Amino acid sequence: MTNDTRTPANLPAPEALLFDLDGTLVDTVRARAEAWRLAFEKFGLAIDPATLPRYMGSDGRWLAGEVGRAAGRELDWAARDELDRDAGAFFDRLNVSPAPLPGATELLTLLEASSLTFAIATASQAGQVAVSVAALRLPAPPPIVNGGHVEHAKPAPDLLLAAAAQVGVTPERCWYVGDSEWDMMASVAAKMPAIGVTTGATDSAGLLAAGATVVISGLPSLRDELRRRGLI
Numbered sequence: 001m002t003n004d005t006r007t008p009a010n011l012p013a014p015e016a017l018l019f020d021l022d023g024t025l026v027d028t029v030r031a032r033a034e035a036w037r038l039a040f041e042k043f044g045l046a047i048d049p050a051t052l053p054r055y056m057g058s059d060g061r062w063l064a065g066e067v068g069r070a071a072g073r074e075l076d077w078a079a080r081d082e083l084d085r086d087a088g089a090f091f092d093r094l095n096v097s098p099a100p101l102p103g104a105t106e107l108l109t110l111l112e113a114s115s116l117t118f119a120i121a122t123a124s125q126a127g128q129v130a131v132s133v134a135a136l137r138l139p140a141p142p143p144i145v146n147g148g149h150v151e152h153a154k155p156a157p158d159l160l161l162a163a164a165a166q167v168g169v170t171p172e173r174c175w176y177v178g179d180s181e182w183d184m185m186a187s188v189a190a191k192m193p194a195i196g197v198t199t200g201a202t203d204s205a206g207l208l209a210a211g212a213t214v215v216i217s218g219l220p221s222l223r224d225e226l227r228r229r230g231l232i
Contacts, residue, residue, distance in 0.1 A: 016116070018120075033053045043083055063084075129144060157189035179200025180202050181202050
């Protein structure tokens with residue numbers, strides 16, 4: 001747990017938990033960032049690799065526009081879509097053996113055996129999700145809402161709202177767990193309590209600045225809180 005005084009213990013009990021994937025459940029942020037660097041390189045833009053990790057977790061076409069603009073290029077929709085597809089293809093080549101982040105498999109397995117519903121809500125396209133989800137080695141396939149289900153993914157709230165609708169729980173009773181500022185911004189826009197985890201590219205201060213309700217150091221802290229409440 002971080003030294004911030006806000007903790008999950010202060011939140012109303014959730015009826016559902018929604019999870020980001022990259023950087024929250026699986027250790028893929030570096031592979032994602034490198035895939036984007038290669039996509040921009042193919043496109044003809046040299047991007048400082050150090051600037052890319054903070055964008056991971058956001059909608060790919062939005063990301064392409066933001067990074068392109070910062071590099072001095074205004075990209076139209078077709079160019080952003082091309083970059084998003086290329087980044088996905090490079091990621092598929094790089095993401096050959098992703099590792100679950102500490103506590104991820106245990107927590108989701110416990111949730112599958114509980115009455116508390118959950119889903120994965122990721123901005124990634126469907127074809128980029130399977131390898132990472134398989135790495136979690138869960139007893140059963142989890143519910144997944146991906147970037148292909150909505151027109152605008154994070155930092156827009158659409159993805160999270162779609163996930164809440166899929167699990168049949170009002171947004172206010174869902175906790176959204178993510179590692180990036182875009183996760184937090186989307187959660188705030190969706191009116192969901194935002195649980196930030198410092199396992200990705202964004203530190204505690206950055207998560208709080210982006211609207212995190214609370215910040216934890218990792219998923220074991222969340223497991224412990226749900227156990228304390230008798231939810232798992």
